[in-house]
Amino acid sequence: MSHKPTIVGSALPNIPWEDRPTGCSDVLWRSARNPIIPRNLIPSSNSIFNSAVVPFEGHFAGVFRCDDKRRNMQLHAGRSDDGIHWTLKNERLEFVQTGDEPFEFIYGYDPRVCWIEDRYYVTWCNAYGGWPTIGVGYTYDFETFYQTENAFLPYNRNGVLLPRKVGGRYAMLSRPSDRGHTPFGDIYYSESPDMVYWGRHREVMRAAGGWQSTKIGAGPTPIETTEGWLLIYHGVLTSCNGFVYSAGAALLDLDQPWKVIRRTAPYLISPQMLYECVGDVPNVVFPCAALSDAATGRIALYYGAADTVTCLAFCQVDELIDFVKSNSM
Amino acid sequence: MSHKPTIVGSALPNIPWEDRPTGCSDVLWRSARNPIIPRNLIPSSNSIFNSAVVPFEGHFAGVFRCDDKRRNMQLHAGRSDDGIHWTLKNERLEFVQTGDEPFEFIYGYDPRVCWIEDRYYVTWCNAYGGWPTIGVGYTYDFETFYQTENAFLPYNRNGVLLPRKVGGRYAMLSRPSDRGHTPFGDIYYSESPDMVYWGRHREVMRAAGGWQSTKIGAGPTPIETTEGWLLIYHGVLTSCNGFVYSAGAALLDLDQPWKVIRRTAPYLISPQMLYECVGDVPNVVFPCAALSDAATGRIALYYGAADTVTCLAFCQVDELIDFVKSNSM
Amino acid sequence: MSHKPTIVGSALPNIPWEDRPTGCSDVLWRSARNPIIPRNLIPSSNSIFNSAVVPFEGHFAGVFRCDDKRRNMQLHAGRSDDGIHWTLKNERLEFVQTGDEPFEFIYGYDPRVCWIEDRYYVTWCNAYGGWPTIGVGYTYDFETFYQTENAFLPYNRNGVLLPRKVGGRYAMLSRPSDRGHTPFGDIYYSESPDMVYWGRHREVMRAAGGWQSTKIGAGPTPIETTEGWLLIYHGVLTSCNGFVYSAGAALLDLDQPWKVIRRTAPYLISPQMLYECVGDVPNVVFPCAALSDAATGRIALYYGAADTVTCLAFCQVDELIDFVKSNSM
Amino acid sequence: MSHKPTIVGSALPNIPWEDRPTGCSDVLWRSARNPIIPRNLIPSSNSIFNSAVVPFEGHFAGVFRCDDKRRNMQLHAGRSDDGIHWTLKNERLEFVQTGDEPFEFIYGYDPRVCWIEDRYYVTWCNAYGGWPTIGVGYTYDFETFYQTENAFLPYNRNGVLLPRKVGGRYAMLSRPSDRGHTPFGDIYYSESPDMVYWGRHREVMRAAGGWQSTKIGAGPTPIETTEGWLLIYHGVLTSCNGFVYSAGAALLDLDQPWKVIRRTAPYLISPQMLYECVGDVPNVVFPCAALSDAATGRIALYYGAADTVTCLAFCQVDELIDFVKSNSM
């Protein structure tokens, strides 16, 4: 299949993939095998969701949020040959401390993994003194993980790195928060010369109407395209019975990623399947990772469902970009 | 079938109907075809529920709440030959403005339709400056809809007209509210000489214990019967996990409709089916319209389920009135 | 003293008055005799504040909010020769019921009095079934008061009549509320052909920044001027220690009073004197009545202080209008 | 089957029982027949759950929480030959008053039944003046029930008696609460010489992390074992969409039951089945009773699911005690 290279990146011929089902006209479609990772894949897990997957050595590796049966939030490393069937380590991921003041691990959740230059960076919601902020670490091999300085002061969640430097500096999206089930949240952009000190903070997008009216947060590592950074993000609506997490997409300026080119008014996906509507937290779809094949424009999106299981959905990059453009706020 | 004419109204021989299932002793029973309208009946819809249906030209017509995929609340007109299979317009209903200060449409939801004298009046929860109040409009043909003055100041919801004038004046039930997911709410009665100016406001019923302890609101257009106005209404209970919407019934005095003759202590229907318990808002049954056949006493009740789909239930008017009388608070 | 007749109205040569103190440059200045009515003027009163005063038979009469020592909110009629020294009836005001469904008096507060055509109308925050809405009554002599229909459905406060019909209809400003210490509130405009049925509701002004960021409400009966309706209103700011009530002014279009010509960005008066900062509710200035002398442009403003006592302030209409124009939002 | 007598008690050869399913490694496993009691077992019931079961005259008897279709919380007595198939009285349980000031029955829920010496004591969440506290009664025959003094002042829930006196005094666990859906709660211990006056109150366990971070409450009557009192208790986690009720276990000192020997860090069971996740209150497992067979160490645990139906789970006492010891906080 020939394809104009909208995605600026590598081919990934073994990307997990299912064609759009007959009769489906949605720009994003679910895997027929969902949930691809059940809640109890490993003996200690209560749930496995909101997890980060990357291509690795011809196969796939990832960092997974596994809440254990104490309902403590942990990270676990995992491997897969096909991106569908996963083997997770039963022991939680422990970081080798690299700083002068080692951090105690209290909890970690909602990881993202991002290859930049020479290594896989991991960012996650990391407790510092018990409060959420953006933890930063890296690995070369998904065996040994190193932890560096937290990027920001508490309280912050959904720290997502861009996959290359912008203007010579590392770039991260994040969502400043409060201590609890934060009832607000916008996406900000920050830069760093060295992955330790961060500044030049810029507002990117605010919570807006409808499905994204309570708060929004960056999802997978943004995908570089010829049309801008393709950002899939989650949005939250507050019904009389709590939060509903859906997902949409935006295009950000390649050089000034805090400038939004387009942003979907409708959602791409909202909780509608039983495995998205019923679980530890009903009515949640929460994308954390995407694989993309620059050769064909195929994208495989990993998302957590109902804060319980891990699912997969698919789209084609040009269709998605067209959708963003033609359904912009 | 012969029947004493309890219902003061017309025969509706083609009312959608299913007999009570064998073994069922409930006064109200669900359609076996529920949900009769799926969430995605039209391409733009996220959900279709809390919708208003009336007999029209030998068939049926209605105004439907369709939340679009931005999760914005819209109204759509629709037609049906049998009251079960519906065709909805894909474009949202837009009102022709009749006043000197045209109203901007921000959102509209939970419509009711009521034939009075020469036209079909539509009332709905209409945003004025962003806040909920009772919008009023009318149509002759379900093609062109005209909007007049909002009945009340914000904040109000569940405005339901009586199907004829009372004491020479139009009469409306409504539920004064606040700006959000209002945690209280009683039913009030108001009168108008001209459908523009409203006054002589009277309290009708308050939230009471159990399933109706948090708030109550009028449902379908009340049905005139020889025993009084038959009002089906929703009630809300607040569990530790949010609101639960059920429905009950009351008989109101024909001449002084703010005087309650009887009111059910138990609910008629509460969320128990999967399509009522799982969806955009779990645990909601919300009736908005009823068809009635004066010749046989049959009633077909349309209700929204889980704020996601549209359902149908059935009852017989005399049985229902007996139930209201024998299960009164 | 000659004066161009900015105020459209009558001369009131015996208006209570004190000249602006030397060195004071404020547009509005306080009486040196504040508080002019102490909290315990009558034996039963805990506090006397937020009270309505009008010229009457060459002297002055009014309706006063007197909270009794149960802390129940009552209305009391009063008389004064000079507008400063008041005699209040020790028994609370009881309305003669004129409707077919007499209203039980539960509480009444924050009255306004307004002469229209042939009588003095009284509006106040009147409990209907325990909830606040706008009570309406009238008197010819401040001895006998008649109660008519509440203007609106609950929940509403600060109903203020315009002193003449607009477009042939009575006109009222009000502030839709909720059941408690409402944390929001904007000013709306409604019309009535007969003081019973109200409609054609229009938004006038919203809460805005600073001192008026939480809610706003109309104060005294608006004063008709050649520049528009002069409305003095209160605004509320929420500090970490509660509400702070200040007051500002606006000019409304004479023919379409829901259209704001100008509105002060700064306050005219905020709680700064000990009797405004300390009392049953600290930090409250709440104007409810104004006397004006069309011959000289003098205005005497009555306001409640700390929800405890009644105070007086003064301004000159042209200076005030200039201030509104030159300090507009 | 031979078994060392870990349980200090009687043999119960006809205990309801199912062996652990093949492939299941959980210490507690669900009945394949769940829910064993449907919500509508009796005509008046909306739901039947959180119910108390004991051996009685060679068979089984119990007191059941049946919320009626008003959603009022009632107690009903019931009988069963096998502990699985139950016959409940359609009329709610009414207590014979034994005190000088008869108590009005307003609501009762979450009963426990406990044999001590010569009778079956019933404790439940009993409204006194409308507020929850611990009701106390007893029966000899599950036909006639006598009510004595409430154990404590409001506000209290989950009062659970120990099945024998400790140090010569009756002993009760309870969870002091507030008036609503209490967002906190720890387990306390109290003693009484006579089941009327209670004192020597001691804190037993506090809410802790994860699944038991919001509040905890005692479940079934503690089981006396050679290792201590075996207490199965519920714990609550607050997600962004409300409470999640799971269950764990603890061992308490036999002589000083307020001293915790061990307590599980992970849960034993959390809501994962559709009948636990979907219902009147989603995501609830709430154990209220346990049968135990001292001869074999088998335990049958009754629990309410989703505040809607009654379920059964099984475990073996030694395995459970090992689990508590090896998974202690």
Place this chain on the structure above:
Amino acid sequence: MSHKPTIVGSALPNIPWEDRPTGCSDVLWRSARNPIIPRNLIPSSNSIFNSAVVPFEGHFAGVFRCDDKRRNMQLHAGRSDDGIHWTLKNERLEFVQTGDEPFEFIYGYDPRVCWIEDRYYVTWCNAYGGWPTIGVGYTYDFETFYQTENAFLPYNRNGVLLPRKVGGRYAMLSRPSDRGHTPFGDIYYSESPDMVYWGRHREVMRAAGGWQSTKIGAGPTPIETTEGWLLIYHGVLTSCNGFVYSAGAALLDLDQPWKVIRRTAPYLISPQMLYECVGDVPNVVFPCAALSDAATGRIALYYGAADTVTCLAFCQVDELIDFVKSNSM
């Protein structure tokens, strides 16, 4: 002065006393020397208020709430020759533990002192595990204080003993609470055979309208009179700027003290003086102790003002009882 012995008790000729000021018609009048105890009477004190005073060895002794400059709540013993000028110990009161499980002192506040039979009982709001409940202790000499069992489970405040047994049992009023600034609260009655185990709990009075609409709590030890137990109690109103504490009185049945004979609709005293309106907690009068002279009917009431200082007010028992009777709810 001759006086019929309304008060059942002893003469106290040296009761602190000031005659009613000329022109004052209030049933209760303030001391001209208020505040009689300043906030900084002892070096460590931030504030001294809500304190308990009794006749002792011909003079006076008491237990005082002294918040230290950490703002920790402590109890201090004190002595006075005249009831006006006090000497407080600079070291906080430490209780000798009498139980088998000594209690750690975390905080103590709002003490009451009550002579029963052979000793002075002290009750106070005592932290157990950090949460408020009713601590109980006693002293013979105001030098050594002994602590016994807390009367109730948390959460409770304002435990006030009756000064003699009722029906052969100790009797205590208290106000069940929650963990924080409780927004509700009624007065309950409990009995004990031995001051250790408490039961036979009865509701006495609920929060009602006006000044006592949010919560109420018993104040000083009730005074036995020929007309019933004379209870002075505090009530709280919630303004938009927080709680306002006033005080009223009630007469309780001598033999069944949970039965209210009369209860004042108006307050006896509300915060009106600067020292009551301004301080660590504005707008608080909180009575905790009363001295009474049976020979003359004089009563001296000690109350905390603004949670900062200690004040004194006076009344005559027959006037007060008349007031209660003629101003009853």
Place this chain on the structure above:
Amino acid sequence: MSHKPTIVGSALPNIPWEDRPTGCSDVLWRSARNPIIPRNLIPSSNSIFNSAVVPFEGHFAGVFRCDDKRRNMQLHAGRSDDGIHWTLKNERLEFVQTGDEPFEFIYGYDPRVCWIEDRYYVTWCNAYGGWPTIGVGYTYDFETFYQTENAFLPYNRNGVLLPRKVGGRYAMLSRPSDRGHTPFGDIYYSESPDMVYWGRHREVMRAAGGWQSTKIGAGPTPIETTEGWLLIYHGVLTSCNGFVYSAGAALLDLDQPWKVIRRTAPYLISPQMLYECVGDVPNVVFPCAALSDAATGRIALYYGAADTVTCLAFCQVDELIDFVKSNSM
């Protein structure tokens, strides 16, 4: 007067100063001239408080929080010969933008000024997109002010620079917050190589009991002493009537300023004077600046009172350090 140079810094012989009043034993004492700056010093000001003062060219200069009569929060520059009598510019301070993306000024409050190396840095609570974060600017002459990058992402307040680099990097204390009247808050430490990018965030101190139980925040620029960094900070207690702001002190390690050597359990100063208890926000003392004279150890502390006026207090450094050491938590 000879003095061992505890303060590492310059002599400031003209420091404003008053000796400790006779009879006063407090470690910190108020100026007899308080408030030294009235609320209306300049025509536009509603209040002047929480202001930053430094020695400048032999006299004094500062940046002041002046809320204008819209109650908008502004910064104003000012000068004084003696540190007591101030001249403030009537126009608000406007920053020259130095970055590539100029910041709009929305509001600014609670400034601090700190000399480092070659200029006066100004930090303040600066709105970015409407939300609070730490603004950073500098001036050489108090005439022209330059604004650089905000230090952190929202939401943050009380950013206070250390007066020299630590380990070669700029150092700032701050208090992460939420969007409103934040009900929590701890002090954190961050470092920057260049005053643009910040990282290596460390927790310094948490809110603790009593007066500092709700939140804490750094006050004036810490004073370098031979015993460590002397940090005066505010703490907040939540009474039933809102926040109470007091102040205490701590000693931080000179090289690792996130390590606390000592911290006062009692407050140094709490709101007790009328000008601290009554004003726009009752019960606030909020120190923002300190002058120190290394030659004599004298310290003059500027603090805002009641969010309305500016006050002055005095202490001697060795006495203060002794107090911190002997009254440590």
